[in-house]
Amino acid sequence: SQKIEQNSEALNIQEGKTATLTCNYTNYSPAYLQWYRQDPGRGPVFLLLIRENEKEKRKERLKVTFDTTLKQSLFHITASQPADSATYLCALDERNTGFQKLVFGTGTRLLVSP
């Protein structure tokens, strides 16, 4: 069956450290993978999109990698701050053409302590 898995346990780290979150997928062959941030009671906010032929994508303190052989994406936040505390969702499109239909992982909650 098709699955997108993220670590369901919260990730607790100290301010200033690098947070690394994992997204694994099974029985999908996405051409693109997206990462979103979700705060309690709010909608997902788009962060980064990476294509299958891009090994790595960066935006300020954020970095995403995409390994289609391992069927895995890693999401890194460097120099983390308490304001980075949120749930981070990975998402992919079920199909690579036609109209978009995003499938989300369950998300990983990140807690950054001062």
Added chain:
Amino acid sequence: EPEVTQTPSHQVTQMGQEVILRCVPISNHLYFYWYRQILGQKVEFLVSFYNNEISEKSEIFDDQFSVERPDGSNFTLKIRSTKLEDSAMYFCASSEEGQPNQPQHFGDGTRLSIL
């Protein structure tokens, strides 16, 4: 920065009643979506809409659900006869284009509580 707005933020309805959730997508976006998130679970796709037609819908989006773009700015989700299991956060999203390489922009949702 333009944003997707949803009203109401919280809707409480008796089981069996009809409910309409409203969304104003970003003005130059052409593709619209509804998702739902049951408490503690993942965000699930319901339906996508383009050019005044449904382009894709999930198994959740049965005959009790319908969507409409009644004018140039609003996009609505109607649930005809609500059930207890319809209780969830409902998110509207929009995108400039519909291809998989496009980010979606989400509203902050309507919390629907069915009593």
